[in-house]
Amino acid sequence: MAAICIANNxxxxxxxxxxxxxxxxxxxxxxxVLVVDVDGQANATYALTGxxxxxPSLYDVLVGDRKLESVIxxxxxxxxxxxxxxxxxxxxxxxxxxRPGREWRLAKALHGQNYDYIIIDTPPSLxxxxxxxxxxxxxxxxxxxxxxxxxxxMDKLEATxxxxxxxxxxxxxxxxxxxxxxYENTTTANDTWGILEKKYEGRVLETRIPKNLDxxxxxxxxxxxxxxAPTSSGGQAYTQLAREVKRLVPAQPRPYDRxxxxxx
Amino acid sequence: xxxxxxxxxxxxxxxxPEQAKSPKNAKNxxxxxxxxxxxxxxxxxxxxxxxxxxxPASLSPETLARTLRAVAAELERxxxxxxxxxGAIAGPEAPPSDTALRQPTSEHGDTGxxxxxxxxxxxxxxxxxxxxxxxxxxxxxxxxxGPGIPDPFTLQAKRGEEGLRAALEELRLGTLRAIVRxxxxxxxxxxxxxxDAARLRVLILEAVxxxxx
Numbered sequence: 319m320a321a322i323c324i325a326n327n328x329x330x331x332x333x334x335x336x337x338x339x340x341x342x343x344x345x346x347x348x349x350x351v352l353v354v355d356v357d358g359q360a361n362a363t364y365a366l367t368g369x370x371x372x373x374p375s376l377y378d379v380l381v382g383d384r385k386l387e388s389v390i391x392x393x394x395x396x397x398x399x400x401x402x403x404x405x406x407x408x409x410x411x412x413x414x415x416x417r418p419g420r421e422w423r424l425a426k427a428l429h430g431q432n433y434d435y436i437i438i439d440t441p442p443s444l445x446x447x448x449x450x451x452x453x454x455x456x457x458x459x460x461x462x463x464x465x466x467x468x469x470x471x472m473d474k475l476e477a478t479x480x481x482x483x484x485x486x487x488x489x490x491x492x493x494x495x496x497x498x499x500x501y502e503n504t505t506t507a508n509d510t511w512g513i514l515e516k517k518y519e520g521r522v523l524e525t526r527i528p529k530n531l532d533x534x535x536x537x538x539x540x541x542x543x544x545x546x547a548p549t550s551s552g553g554q555a556y557t558q559l560a561r562e563v564k565r566l567v568p569a570q571p572r573p574y575d576r577x578x579x580x581x582x
Numbered sequence: 583x584x585x586x587x588x589x590x591x592x593x594x595x596x597x598x599p600e601q602a603k604s605p606k607n608a609k610n611x612x613x614x615x616x617x618x619x620x621x622x623x624x625x626x627x628x629x630x631x632x633x634x635x636x637x638p639a640s641l642s643p644e645t646l647a648r649t650l651r652a653v654a655a656e657l658e659r660x661x662x663x664x665x666x667x668x669g670a671i672a673g674p675e676a677p678p679s680d681t682a683l684r685q686p687t688s689e690h691g692d693t694g695x696x697x698x699x700x701x702x703x704x705x706x707x708x709x710x711x712x713x714x715x716x717x718x719x720x721x722x723x724x725x726x727x728g729p730g731i732p733d734p735f736t737l738q739a740k741r742g743e744e745g746l747r748a749a750l751e752e753l754r755l756g757t758l759r760a761i762v763r764x765x766x767x768x769x770x771x772x773x774x775x776x777x778d779a780a781r782l783r784v785l786i787l788e789a790v791x792x793x794x795x
Contacts (some may be wrong), residue, residue, distance in 0.1 A: 367730070368723040369727075370658075371722075372729065377625070391730045393730075394760040509632025540756035541755060541760075546755070546756070547777075565787060
């Protein structure tokens, strides 16, 4: 079991697209994958099931006392399961703020789950929900769109990860890598890629996700790019990304357990 | 400042050209032109009063919110309505529905058999071909379908054939493919590999009908 958080405090960088298609890619490598939609916009939920803001959802687990098992859904993708999100999660930051151990609620809920990978899609913020996602993860994958403004705010995400590591003793939480999205062969994109390579030396993934309309169409059809258009440029890129992630973050043959960090 | 000069600076005076568009208002406008001195603003004021009487009362924020909520609920319930409204919002560049394309293209109601009509059809077809990806209002599948992949056999039992057909119409390619996969309706996977929602719907309906018989 390996839990990977897809995080970036910037919006529109391809977090949900990466979460959904990476999950499908890993599933095609015969892994059992659980996607957790922590984002109140619930776009991953829509992309994998066609449902908009279903109830009950992850909100009832984090804010209420519902068991996680009761909100796990089979998705349209074979070997991919989902803990759906819904709009109420947008208020969860406030509702969880005063609760003790608020950053650990997701990790506790996931305890004992037996999947090969857990992929956590996060909201574009660094609030309590994202902290829950990071605390529940072993690795962080950061999608960055290769555009002019993409590097602004990156330091903030890194600082948050560092702070959490110190505050919660998440000694094994590491950045697995940075994945470039919306890639086009332009001077801006290539220059940004160069800056990324310098900044995250050795941690920028080889796979670049191209700008590809089929990725958006696949969301609209409530499935992954690997079901909708596997031979498209986006489909090929996510197949390659899944292989790369499998190599970087190998699945462990044991159930989910994040308590070691908590008590360290 | 004289009243005549002052009239140029008032809203009432600026409205005059607009009001003259309707025959009734044109009459009033003429009357206003004939009038002199202190009388010249009176017909305009009367006209304003008349307009005020016919203007619907403005809605309170609560009423407006309630109305919009009702509209939103209706859109979620009825994907066809949502699609039509989405098409209308997208404007004339994106035809709202197939039926809109079939409407007569000329003022006289012919179906476009003339050269001009053919050109129009070509233009529409080209535009359609170019923009196969049109944004739409996302309403999502009905919550009544329950969690996970919908079961068409249960749906048939609960809602009958028409109900099942309506439910399948709501579903997108991914969910239809998942239903076919889960119930092993396409063992060779030929249809499942194609991105053809209509054929998948037929396949599901046929399988359910066979099971029902």
